[in-house]
Amino acid sequence: MPSLAIIGSGPAGWTAAIYAARANLAPVLFAGEQTGGQLMTTTEVENFPGFAEGIAGPALMAAMQAQAERFGTVVKAGCVVRSLRRQADGLELAWDDLYSLDGSGGQQRFDAVIVATGASARYLGLPGEAEFLDGSGRKQGLSGCAVCDGAMPMYRDQPLAVVGGGDSACEEALFLTKYASRVHLIHRRDALRASAIMAQRVLEHPSIEMVWNSTLSAYHTDDQGRMQAVTLRDTVTGAERDLAVRGVFMGIGHQPNTAFLKDSGVPLDEAGYLQVSDGCRTAVPGLFAAGDVRDSVYRQAITAAGMGCMAALEAGRYLDEL
Numbered sequence: 423m424p425s426l427a428i429i430g431s432g433p434a435g436w437t438a439a440i441y442a443a444r445a446n447l448a449p450v451l452f453a454g455e456q457t458g459g460q461l462m463t464t465t466e467v468e469n470f471p472g473f474a475e476g477i478a479g480p481a482l483m484a485a486m487q488a489q490a491e492r493f494g495t496v497v498k499a500g501c502v503v504r505s506l507r508r509q510a511d512g513l514e515l516a517w518d519d520l521y522s523l524d525g526s527g528g529q530q531r532f533d534a535v536i537v538a539t540g541a542s543a544r545y546l547g548l549p550g551e552a553e554f555l556d557g558s559g560r561k562q563g564l565s566g567c568a569v570c571d572g573a574m575p576m577y578r579d580q581p582l583a584v585v586g587g588g589d590s591a592c593e594e595a596l597f598l599t600k601y602a603s604r605v606h607l608i609h610r611r612d613a614l615r616a617s618a619i620m621a622q623r624v625l626e627h628p629s630i631e632m633v634w635n636s637t638l639s640a641y642h643t644d645d646q647g648r649m650q651a652v653t654l655r656d657t658v659t660g661a662e663r664d665l666a667v668r669g670v671f672m673g674i675g676h677q678p679n680t681a682f683l684k685d686s687g688v689p690l691d692e693a694g695y696l697q698v699s700d701g702c703r704t705a706v707p708g709l710f711a712a713g714d715v716r717d718s719v720y721r722q723a724i725t726a727a728g729m730g731c732m733a734a735l736e737a738g739r740y741l742d743e744l
């Protein structure tokens with residue numbers, strides 16, 4: 423029987439697994455370091471169709487995993503794929519197993535592979551940042567996605583901040599004006615990098631205030647861990663001041679998780695995203711891509727899930743043709 427691997431356990435990976443398992447392809451899914459991917463750091467998902475009251479990110483991912491396993495997906499939890507190489511007879515994966523005593527992993531050849539490793543929002547690396555993002559709820563008020571989190575009640579009619587000066591930051595700031603009392607767009611320089619039209623919309627918007635030449639140097643929370651303020655550092659004078667905000671949204675770019683593909687020969691674009699044609703096919707036969715690892719524009723759970731479905735259908739056709 424032909425073999426199929428899926429790398430990644432976000433909405434794209436699980437959806438690919440559901441479709442492939444129901445097609446009797448017995449997929450093996452490498453779940454990576456954090457099973458569930460980016461949604462594990464989101465508290466409430468309110469825009470995934472079918473959940474009128476919203477659903478917690480981890481609960482949505484657990485439900486997708488259960489559905490994939492119900493149809494026979496073999497899940498390799500804690501297995502992080504380190505390399506993918508083309509061989510004469512297929513694609514060889516090598517991985518580390520974080521749950522094995524010595525961290526060693528394995529190696530296996532597959533006829534087809536779906537890459538659904540996602541992209542990671544970039545953060546500043548400030549002290550205490552990890553506690554906002556570990557899904558525990560110990561600290562709240564930091565997000566890498568305004569469209570995902572901006573409509574949450576905690577941000578309604580509150581002053582919010584967006585960090586960055588590119589199209590993502592501008593898009594986040596404009597989106598948040600629907601909910602916030604005021605949006606502070608904090609940029610480290612005195613000119614936006616964003617496209618002219620986005621920059622114009624931001625600069626002319628009455629609810630957006632530009633904070634030029636500034637970076638964040640600290641987050642401040644109340645005794646329940648809720649964001650209350652940030653410290654801003656002027657990049658020209660070095661002076662510091664505090665700004666009261668109830669939410670901070672990072673818009674400093676994303677990093678597609680494609681480093682493990684460097685020896686695969688598969689084309690990546692300038693920013694490291696997988697290049698695809700004909701739906702979800704890459705230039706390497708048998709290698710397919712789905713979700714944020716190939717999408718720098720939409721980056722939504724529902725679009726990733728849709729691409730996971732497409733990749734599984736195309737992988738199935740490819741395996742039939744073999």
Ligand code: NAP
Nearest residue numbers: 546586587588589590591593610611615673674675676718
């Ligand atoms: P980007 O264009 O690389 O912009 C990143 C921004 O974050 C820059 O302004 C950068 O500042 C700032 N930044 C980076 N590291 C920082 C740090 N450590 N501290 C403070 N600021 C930092 O990324 P992007 O906005 O995500 O866009 C990526 C690509 O997707 C672009 O090609 C963009 O056009 C596209 N995109 C398009 C749309 C749309 O058309 N609707 C929406 C989103 C994204 P500097 O300017 O000083 O470097």
